[in-house]
Amino acid sequence: MTKKPVIDIKNICHYYGKGSLKRQILFDINLEIYAGEIVIMTGPSGSGKTTLLSLIGGLRSVQEGSLKFLGEELSGASQSKLVEIRRNIGYIFQAHNLLGFLNARQNVQMAVELNKEISKQHAINKSEAMLQAVGLEDRINYFPDNLSGGQKQRIAIARALVNHPPLVLADEPTAALDKQSGRDVVEIMQTLAKEQGTSILLVTHDNRILDIADRILEMEDGHLARNSQSTVKIIHN
Numbered sequence: 001m002t003k004k005p006v007i008d009i010k011n012i013c014h015y016y017g018k019g020s021l022k023r024q025i026l027f028d029i030n031l032e033i034y035a036g037e038i039v040i041m042t043g044p045s046g047s048g049k050t051t052l053l054s055l056i057g058g059l060r061s062v063q064e065g066s067l068k069f070l071g072e073e074l075s076g077a078s079q080s081k082l083v084e085i086r087r088n089i090g091y092i093f094q095a096h097n098l099l100g101f102l103n104a105r106q107n108v109q110m111a112v113e114l115n116k117e118i119s120k121q122h123a124i125n126k127s128e129a130m131l132q133a134v135g136l137e138d139r140i141n142y143f144p145d146n147l148s149g150g151q152k153q154r155i156a157i158a159r160a161l162v163n164h165p166p167l168v169l170a171d172e173p174t175a176a177l178d179k180q181s182g183r184d185v186v187e188i189m190q191t192l193a194k195e196q197g198t199s200i201l202l203v204t205h206d207n208r209i210l211d212i213a214d215r216i217l218e219m220e221d222g223h224l225a226r227n228s229q230s231t232v233k234i235i236h237n
């Protein structure tokens with residue numbers, strides 16, 4: 001049986017600027033990501049990681065090549081199609097993007113209520129269960145300002161995973177965290193992703209978390225320089 005990839009990228013190139021200022025940023029990227037896989041992308045600053053992540057997340061239009069999410073082509077897709085695709089992706093960014101006037105539960109609940117068919121009580125129950133899964137059961141009614149960086153990032157994880165999306169994209173999720181909180185955050189992501197069969201694509205400069213990856217990608221000057229099974233696990237275990 002051949003598995004269908006969650007993400008299937010063929011010959012993606014990307015450019016910024018116009019005319020004489022036009023610069024190629026991504027060069028002939030080919031990549032497949034399968035269900036339940038945790039893929040970490042590393043590489044120097046400016047090598048194109050965030051650009052590729054935003055293309056995969058439907059946050060930027062594909063200019064050249066093919067990018068399929070669960071078999072759906074994003075190249076040439078309408079804005080409404082992109083919006084629909086984005087509903088199936090969880091996003092976790094460095095600056096967690098929590099709303100300060102909502103408490104932890106309400107921040108997660110917001111994501112559940114994107115689905116209009118879910119009742120308010122069901123949305124509350126789902127949100128509380130998810131906060132419990134990330135170890136914040138005693139912080140459900142706290143506002144982000146009264147929580148640590150690691151706790152805020154755990155709310156962001158709960159929000160990204162509460163709808164059980166097939167794909168989660170994370171851009172530097174541990175950048176603002178100390179060593180232990182960073183470790184806790186990625187281990188929670190890893191456990192939940194494996195439980196739910198979610199694929200994770202995580203961009204990081206943080207070498208301390210490479211061992212959670214099934215596969216490591218390395219970007220170099222807009223080229224995918226390495227795409228290999230992780231051997232870091234063997235070194236660490």
Ligand SMILES: Nc1ncnc2c1ncn2[C@@H]1O[C@H](COP(=O)(O)OP(=O)(O)OP(=O)(O)O)[C@@H](O)[C@H]1O
Pocket residue numbers: 016017025043044045046047048049050051052
């Ligand atoms: N909106 C934009 N307009 C023009 N150039 C851009 C834009 N966004 C990024 N770039 C340029 O494209 C290149 C790749 O940027 P990108 O943010 O994808 O790299 P990165 O690998 O994610 O870097 P970092 O690790 O620092 O976040 C850089 O040279 C950057 O200056």
